[in-house]
Amino acid sequence: MKSSLKERFGPRVQVKAIDRVPSGSPARLSVAISSPNPNTPGAAIALAKRHMPMGQAHRLMTRLVQGEPDLVTEVPMVENIVHLIAELAGCGIEALIAEPPATLDVRAVREKSGLSQEQFALAYGLDVATVRNWEQGRTSPDLTARNYLTMIAADPAGMRHRRLESVRKFSRSNYLSPAAE
Numbered sequence: 001m002k003s004s005l006k007e008r009f010g011p012r013v014q015v016k017a018i019d020r021v022p023s024g025s026p027a028r029l030s031v032a033i034s035s036p037n038p039n040t041p042g043a044a045i046a047l048a049k050r051h052m053p054m055g056q057a058h059r060l061m062t063r064l065v066q067g068e069p070d071l072v073t074e075v076p077m078v079e080n081i082v083h084l085i086a087e088l089a090g091c092g093i094e095a096l097i098a099e100p101p102a103t104l105d106v107r108a109v110r111e112k113s114g115l116s117q118e119q120f121a122l123a124y125g126l127d128v129a130t131v132r133n134w135e136q137g138r139t140s141p142d143l144t145a146r147n148y149l150t151m152i153a154a155d156p157a158g159m160r161h162r163r164l165e166s167v168r169k170f171s172r173s174n175y176l177s178p179a180a181e
Contacts, residue, residue: 018048024079028098030072033064035092040065043091045074050084051076064093072098100146106134109149113156123160125167 005095024168028092044057052060060073079095088095110120110131117135121128133139141149 002077013169018045019079020051020113021079022075024050024148027075027078027084029085029095030070030098031060031064031088032069032071033092034089034094038064038092040091040093043088043093046084046087046091047073047075050078070126100150102146104141104146104149104153106115106131106141106149109153110135110151113160123163124148125163144160 040061041089044054044061047057048054052073060071063071075084086094089136110117113120113123115123117131120126121131130139134145135143
């Protein structure tokens, strides 16, 4: 499956006028090939209908066909995420929502880890007041924090380990000067 779209479908795939969806919201999707013979031109058209430029949709499909893993893309105007995912599935492309939930139960994430608020904040590099505010509903985690909390929820011990390893590597390479060693 390492061939390019040109090799598989000829030098040009004729695309007639595309009826674009009139309204919708942006969505981030993780995409992968789920069929031995995906209809990549059909998938590109499905994305172009949602206001993704055809060249960008073509490049995405080319990267998929070439076997690039873990591709995430932003589709500019999705009228119904379920319909888009089904349309892509019909083309042999698996699509999953690649965004954290809009709301997150921070207390449940912390309790799953088995840590107190203070321990949780220390273990994951967060401010304890921020964790308290999230849990008490005074503030909500932003997109970056929701992504981080979603990863913690999926693998608390693994995320704690990866965070500490990253901090150690960064500290050794950026804070220690040769004279301090």
